[in-house]
Amino acid sequence: MTDVNRRAMPRWRNVVLEQIRIVAFSLRPVALVIAAVLGIGTVLIVGEILGGGPGFDSRDTFPTALFSFLVPFAVWRADRPFGPAFLWTLPVDRRRLALARVFAGGLWLIAVLALFVSWLLSLTLLARVSPMQTLARVPLIEAVATYLLGSALVLGLRHPLRWLLGAAGVFLLMGGVSQALEPYYGVSTLLGSRALYLAAQHTWAVWKTPPGFSQWAISASLSLGTGLAALWLAASRHKEN
Amino acid sequence: MNGLPGSFAVTTHGLSMRYGRETALAGVELRVPEGAVYVLVGANGAGKSTAMKVLLNLERPEAGRAEVFGLDSVSNGPAVRARIGYIPESHEHDYKWLTAGRLMEHAAVHYPAWDREYAAHLIKTFDVRLPRKVGTLSKGESRRLQFVLALAHRPPLLLLDEPTDGLDPIVRNRTLAQLAEHLADTPTTVVIATHHVAEVESLADHVGVLSEGRLVAQMTRDELRRTVLRYRIEVPEGWQLPRDLRIASVRRSSSGREVQCSTIGEQHDVTARLTATGASVRDVTPLPLEEAALAFLTEEGAR
Secondary structure (H helix, E strand, O other), X not given: OOOOOOOOOOOHHHHHHHHHHHHHHHHXXXXXXXXXXXXXXXXXXXXXXXXXXXXXXOOOOOOHHHHHHHHHHHHOOOOOOOOOOHHHHOOOOHHHXXXXXXXXXXXXXXXXXXXXXXXXXXXXXHHOOOHHHHHOOOOHHHHHHHHHHHHHHHHHOOOHHHHHHHHHHHHHHHHHHHHHOOOOHHHHHHHOOHHHHHHHHHHHHHHHOOOXXXXXXXXXXXXXXXXXXXXXXXXXXXXXX | OOOOOOOEEEEEEEEEEEEOOEXXXXXXXXXXXXXXXXXXXOOOOOOHHHHHHHHOOOOOOOEEEEEEOOEXXXXXXXXXXXXXXXXXOXXXXXXXXXXXXXXXXXXXXXXXXXXXXXXXXXXHHOOOXXXXXXXXXXXXXXXXXXXXXXXXXXXXXXXXXXXXXXXXXXXXXXXXXXXXHHHHHOOOEEEEEEOOHHHHOOOOOEEEEEEXXXXXXXXXXXXXXXXXXXXXXXXXXXXXXXXXXXXXXXXXXXXXXXXXXXXXXXXXXXXXXXXXXXXEEEXXXXXXXXXXXXXXXHHHHOO
C-alpha cells in the first residue's frame, strides 16, 4: 500500500502563482479588446492632435469603475462557483482558492489600469493638457472597490447576472412609480427611487470633484472596506466546513 | 486510519441528501476496503455521482458523514482531495481555451506527487495530443485526458464516474487495460460508478447496489456469485413461486413445467424452499456480474 498518511499538499505560493497564470489565459480575450480600443483611440487622438485639433479633452471621465466591476465575470468565466467545478476538485481550501483567484484577477486589473494611466499620460503630454487634472478623473480606488464588489457578486450569488438585471429592473420600476406619484412627493420619495437617485447623483458629484486628502482617505477606506467585506462574505459561501 | 489490511479506504455513515423533493442518498453506509475495486451500480439518478461528490466535499450531505482513509471529507477537504484521482461523469472540461498540455501543467502544480515520467507514459498510452485546445477535443479524447489527469499523481483512491462513457469499444478496452496496469503498478483503491457493469467486470472485486438513494446490497464479488444464482427447475401443474424467496427474474417454458428463476439467497436454503413446494432443481448456475448486481434492482418487480 502507498502510505496514504503522507500525501504532500501543494505549496500555497505555487497555487497563487498558478492562479495568476491561469487568470491571464482567462482574460486574454478582454485584453485583446482593450488593446484594440486603445489602438484605435491612439490613432484617432494622435491624428487629431497632429491636425491641429485639441485631440484630448481633459474634462473627460473614464468608466474604469464600470469596467472593473465587469472584470470578475471574465475572471470566472470558465468556472461554476456553485457547481462541481474542476477548481473545487483541487486539493486546496476552497475559500482560500477563491480569494487567490480574486487576488490574481485584481493583480491583472491593476496592471491594465497602470497601462491605461500610462497611455493617458502620454496622450496628455502630447496634447499639452494638465496630466494631474486628467488623472484625477480616473477613479482608481473605485475601480479596485468595484472589482471587489463584482467579484463578491460572482462568487456569492448563484445567478449574478439575473440579480443584476433584476436590480436594474426594480430600479427602473421604482423610477416609473416615483414619476407617476410626482404630486405626492412624500409618498414618491418613500416608494420611489428618488432618494437612491439623489444619493447616486451626489456620489457622482463627489467623484467628479478632486477631494481633499482626508475626504479621499475616508472615501477610499469606505469603498475598499465595503468591497473586502462583501468579498469575504461571498467567499465564505464556499468554505469547506 | 492505520493502513493495515482490513481497514477501509472509504466509509460513509448514514449519508443522506435530497435535491429539492428528490432523494439522492438515504442513509448510505458504504464500506470500501483498501485496495478494492468497488463497483457502485445503479440506474441513472440512483445517487452514485452524488455519493462521489460528497466524498470530494463538492456536495454537503444533510445527514451523516463520509471518511476517506479515516479523514472526514468535510473537515479535511483538501487533504482528502489530495488522495483522490477523480473522473467526473461529464466529459466537459472547464478551461476550454487551454491546451491539453497546459491543463496538465495546471493540475501538476496542485499535486506535488505528480509523476512527470508516468504522465508522459500515460499521454503516450492514451494518445492525448497535448497542443490541442481542450474545447476542441472529442468525447473520447476528453475522457482520455481525464484519465491522465486522474492517474498521473498516483492517488491512493480513484473515483471514476461512468469512466467508459463516450469511449469506443477499442479505446474502452485499451483504457481498461491501462487501468489494470496502473492498479498492478500502484496500490490503489478504486470506486467505479456505472450502469455498464459488464465493461468493468474484469476489474471488480466488490459491488454495491444503489436504488433510489438506498444502498440495497454491498458485498464481495465472491459473495455475490455465491448468493445470486439461476435455478432451472421442473415444477408440477399449478405450481406457484414460494412467497418468501427473493426472486430477481422468472421465465417459464411454454408448457409451464420448466421454470428458470434468478434468486438472491444461499443455495442450500433456496434449494430447500423450492423442493418443499414440489419443484425439483435440475441445474444451478451463477450469473454474470452485471445480471447478479441488477438482480437487486429488479427483485421487487419480478413476480
